Amino acid sequence: MDYPLVKRVSHRLFGEMLRMMLSERVYFDLTLEEGRTLSRNFTAVAFDWRRVDFLYLSPLGGxxxxxxxxxxxxxxVETADGAHHLTWDDVTELAERLAVV
Structure with missing residues (x-):
């Protein structure tokens, strides 16, 4: 399986969510609105990375x-399992996949 990727998952309280997977063990469960928010942030930094030093989100579902x-x-990306590097191509791809309608 190629990472990073985004897939839809179901949460017993929040309903339909997005799982942004950086590896088999490292993933973030996001509400649809959180996914759209992160998508906009990824798009902004991919367009002009010099304007932002840091991204942070505390997802409700995880x-x-x-x-x-x-x-x-x-x-x-810093996680309990270590750092994960996302290239600009990865960031752009994640932005597109997280931008759910």
């Missing part, structure tokens, strides 16, 4: 927080 440093070569 225990982990999304915390990432924005750098010249992409976005570096």
């Amino acid at each position: 225990d982990g927080e999304f915390s990432a440093a924005v750098r010249q070569d992409g976005v570096h």
Whole structure:
């Protein structure tokens, strides 16, 4: 399976959600609105990465927080399992997949 990816999942309280997977073990469950918000943030930093140093989101549907440093070569996500590098192509692809209607 190629990562990162986004798939739809169901949550017993929040209903339909998006699971943004950075690896088999590292993922973030996002409400649809959180997915759209992160999509807009990813799009903005991919367009002009110099304007933002850091992205942060505390998703409702999961225990982990999304915390990432924005750098010249992409976005570096910090997790309990270590860092995950997202290239600008990864960021753009995630932005498109998280932008649900």
